[in-house]
Amino acid sequence: MKKFIKWILSGWMLILFFVGFFLFWEYSIPLFDIPRYILPAPSEIFLKGSADLDKLIYYTGVTALETVLGYIIALILGLGFGIAISFSSILRRTLYPFFVSIEMTPKIAFAPLFISWFGFGLMPKVIIVVLVCFFPIVLNAILAFNSLSNELTLFYQSTGASRLKTFFTIRLPAALPQCFVGFKYAAINATVGATIAEFIGSDKGLGFYISIVTGNMRPDLAFAGIFFLTCLGLSVFGFVTMMEKILIPWHISMKRINK
Amino acid sequence: MKNFIEVTELKKVFGNGKDEVHAFGPATININAGEFVSILGPSGCGKSTLMLMVAGLLDSTSGKVEFESKLVNGPKTDIGIMFQDNTLVPWRTVKGNIELQLELRGLNLKDYQDQIYNILKSVNLEDFAERFPNELSGGMQQRAAFCQAMIHDPKIILLDEPLGKLDAMTREKIRADFQKLWMVKKPTVIFVTHSIEEAVQLSSRVILITPRPGKIDREIKIDLPYPRDLKVKRSTKFIEYVNSIQEVFHKYGVI
Numbered sequence: 001m002k003k004f005i006k007w008i009l010s011g012w013m014l015i016l017f018f019v020g021f022f023l024f025w026e027y028s029i030p031l032f033d034i035p036r037y038i039l040p041a042p043s044e045i046f047l048k049g050s051a052d053l054d055k056l057i058y059y060t061g062v063t064a065l066e067t068v069l070g071y072i073i074a075l076i077l078g079l080g081f082g083i084a085i086s087f088s089s090i091l092r093r094t095l096y097p098f099f100v101s102i103e104m105t106p107k108i109a110f111a112p113l114f115i116s117w118f119g120f121g122l123m124p125k126v127i128i129v130v131l132v133c134f135f136p137i138v139l140n141a142i143l144a145f146n147s148l149s150n151e152l153t154l155f156y157q158s159t160g161a162s163r164l165k166t167f168f169t170i171r172l173p174a175a176l177p178q179c180f181v182g183f184k185y186a187a188i189n190a191t192v193g194a195t196i197a198e199f200i201g202s203d204k205g206l207g208f209y210i211s212i213v214t215g216n217m218r219p220d221l222a223f224a225g226i227f228f229l230t231c232l233g234l235s236v237f238g239f240v241t242m243m244e245k246i247l248i249p250w251h252i253s254m255k256r257i258n259k
Numbered sequence: 260m261k262n263f264i265e266v267t268e269l270k271k272v273f274g275n276g277k278d279e280v281h282a283f284g285p286a287t288i289n290i291n292a293g294e295f296v297s298i299l300g301p302s303g304c305g306k307s308t309l310m311l312m313v314a315g316l317l318d319s320t321s322g323k324v325e326f327e328s329k330l331v332n333g334p335k336t337d338i339g340i341m342f343q344d345n346t347l348v349p350w351r352t353v354k355g356n357i358e359l360q361l362e363l364r365g366l367n368l369k370d371y372q373d374q375i376y377n378i379l380k381s382v383n384l385e386d387f388a389e390r391f392p393n394e395l396s397g398g399m400q401q402r403a404a405f406c407q408a409m410i411h412d413p414k415i416i417l418l419d420e421p422l423g424k425l426d427a428m429t430r431e432k433i434r435a436d437f438q439k440l441w442m443v444k445k446p447t448v449i450f451v452t453h454s455i456e457e458a459v460q461l462s463s464r465v466i467l468i469t470p471r472p473g474k475i476d477r478e479i480k481i482d483l484p485y486p487r488d489l490k491v492k493r494s495t496k497f498i499e500y501v502n503s504i505q506e507v508f509h510k511y512g513v514i
Contacts, residue, residue, distance in 0.1 A: 154316050155346040159363035160336035169362060173350050250350040250391060 040220035049224030055209070060228045062205040066122060066194040067236060070129020074186060078134050079179070082141025099138060107131040108196050115201035125197040125205070132193035133186035140182025144175035177251045180244045187240045191233040206232070261328050263292040263447060264313065264415075269322035271308050281472040283308045285322055288466060288475065292414075295441055295448045297458035299504070300468030301513040306451045307419050309473065313449060314338055314417055326415075336364075338415045339408035339446075343423040345400050346407065347392040353379070353403045354388040357410050364411060371410065378406045382436045398429035402436060409440060416441075418450045422457065434460060438486055455508075459500045460487050467504065470511055479504065 008015070022042050028034070029041040036044070049056065081099075085091045110131060114124040148171060156166045198207025206229050213221035244251075270284035283305030290296050298306045311317035313324050315331040324331040339360075340346075347356045357375050358368055379385045382402040392400050401421055408416060418437075422430045438461060441448060452458050458465045459481055467476040481500060483491055491497055508514045 149344065151342040151344050151346050152348070154311070154314075154342070155340060156363060157316055157334040158314060158336060158338055158340045159360065160334065161363035161365075165363065165365075169359065170348065174348065248350065 037217050037219060040223065045220050045223040045227070048218075048220040049227065052221060052224065056206075056224060056228050059204060059206045059209045059225070060232060063191070063194050063198065063207065063229070064232055066125040066129055066197070066205065067190045067232065069122075070126045070193065071133050071186065071190045071236065073126065074130045074133030074137055074190075075183065077130070078137025078182070078186070079141055082138045082179075083145060085138075085142050086145035096142065099135065103135045103139060107135070108193065111197050111200045115197075120201055120203055125194055125202065128197040129190050129193040132189040136185040136189065137179075137182040140185070141175070141179050144178030144182075145171060147178065148174050173248075176248045180240070180248070183240050183244075184237065187237045188233070190236055191229060195229060261325075262289040263294075263327060264288075264290040265325045265328075266290075266309075266313060267323050267325070269309070269312055269324060270320050271305065271312060271317070272320045283312075283471075283473045284319075286473070286475045290447060290449070292447055293445045294464060295450065295462045297450045297452055297462040297465045298468060299452060299455065299458045299465050300473055301470050301508065301511075302453055304468045304471050305473035306468050309468075310417050310419055310449055310451050314340065335415070337413055338417055339411065339413035340417045341401075341404055341408040341419065341421045343420040345392075345404035347400060347404055349392055352389050352391055353384060353395070353406075356392065356403060357407050360407050360410050366411065375406075375410060378410060378440075379403075381440060382406060382433075396429075398425050398433060401425060401429075402433060405433070405437065405440075409444070409446075412444065412446075414446055416446045416448045418448065418452075420451055420453070422452075422454075430454075430457070435486075435488070437461060442485055455501055455504045456492075459483075459497060459504070460492060465504065467507055470513060476507055476511075 026041050026043060029036075029039065040048075081095070085096050085099075108128070111124075111128050114127050118124040118127070152170060152174070156170055161169070194205070195207035195210075198205040199211050202208045206225050210222050210225040210229075213219075213225065266286065266288040268285040268287055270286075271282045273280045273282050286309070288296075298309060300306045308317065312319045313331070315324070315333050315335045326335065347353075348359065351359060354375060357378070358371075361368055361371055376385060376388075379388055382405065384399060384402055384406070387395060387399065387403075392403065395403065405421070408418075422433055425433065434457060441461075448462075450458070450461060462481055465479045465481060467479065468474070469476050479500065483494070483496060483500075487497075505514060
């Protein structure tokens with residue numbers, strides 16, 4: 001309880017900002033005479049959204065499945081390729097420049113192609129999420145596994161430890177903070193990828209919902225959909241941040257002390 | 260009789276063709292077991308390069324290094340090593356970092372618990388065993404790193420400017436710690452430094468390296484009694500050693 005009060009007190013400025021923001025939004029609609037089909041008031045979004053709650057929750061589940069599935073696949077592939085490229089000079093000269101050049105392509109441009117190849121189902125969306133998440137993960141992992149200090153490298157060489165042992169005792173934990181930079185970046189990309197994939201071709205999901213209700217001149221429902229998407233995005237990002245705290249608590253506390 | 264460590268015509272050139280940089284040598288050095296030898300020279304003279312080649316952590320361009328008549332052709336593992344930037348990892352406590360040395364070597368941690376406590380006590384860190392490196396001052400971190408380098412009782416200790424980033428007072432304190440531990444365990448120490456005073460205070464022999472490409476200018480045996488405390492440092496003989504070394508480097512225009 002004490003902790004909660006402290007948290008409220010430390011966040012009061014932010015809370016005040018949000019309250020102010022929504023109040024301003026609410027009252028500027030009648031004040032500036034903004035038509036409802038352009039921008040609905042928050043209260044209306046809430047009321048209309050509540051009426052459509054069943055659909056919204058179901059679609060959130062659909063989009064969440066695409067997002068999480070794609071993210072996990074990207075995580076496994078990204079870490080795997082990242083480690084492989086870091087430890088193989090052949091891959092570093094072939095696959096690495098290839099990945100860097102693909103990174104420059106807006107991955108979402110592939111979305112229509114995937115839809116035409118794989119249809120309207122789950123798979124093309126998952127592939128697109130994998131695509132937008134994979135590159136930040138793999139590139140940060142390569143950076144992470146290549147930035148061990150010279151001193152630590154010489155130190156473990158002087159112990160005669162096997163490569164496997166060194167990997168798990170030194171290289172992996174040392175690389176985790178930089179890896180998480182990629183994981184977090186990918187977590188932000190994941191919902192974006194899923195939503196856009198749904199815009200392009202689908203029959204369910206929040207992206208589908210938003211594009212349909214916007215076409216029906218129902219911005220109130222579109223905002224309700226956006227609200228659920230935001231919650232989904234925050235949950236994914238929050239989960240990754242929590243994992244960071246659990247896996248590398250020493251890194252978080254280091255940042256705090258250095259501040 | 261062969262010497263404990265024999266370095267013969269050792270030379271290092273980095274890069275090739277137009278980018279070639281002659282970093283060190285050729286130089287020949289002999290070191291006896293239990294000696295505390297300082298490699299003293301201006302920055303960029305290749306003294307760290309020499310140390311890494313002796314440890315087998317860096318390939319030489321020509322020449323050879325032998326330990327007890329055995330040729331070094333890969334990383335030597337019966338050594339303890341310490342750098343200017345310490346090798347403590349941030350996710351382990353001080354004790355955990357000392358255990359890291361043992362774990363990597365596949366030694367049984369249980370056998371070493373007393374020794375870990377004793378070595379920490381000898382550098383006044385026994386109360387900080389469970390602290391993380393970032394909670395310690397720079398000087399305490401280097402003392403912890405020293406324990407990490409020493410815990411497996413290596414026959415050879417390689418120190419690469421381990422006190423380079425510390426303030427004058429802390430350096431003084433840690434020098435005394437080093438000396439104490441060296442006098443007890445008598446490992447062979449190769450100490451790379453650019454501090455003349457430090458070299459004279461700690462070593463039984465100082466090897467003076469010229470500016471790049473580093474060659475041996477001369478060797479000076481330091482004939483002073485151990486432990487070399489403040490009293491020894493104020494003695495005329497100590498000051499004479501320091502002065503004579505200063506003159507050598509003055510000749511090269513380094514100081």
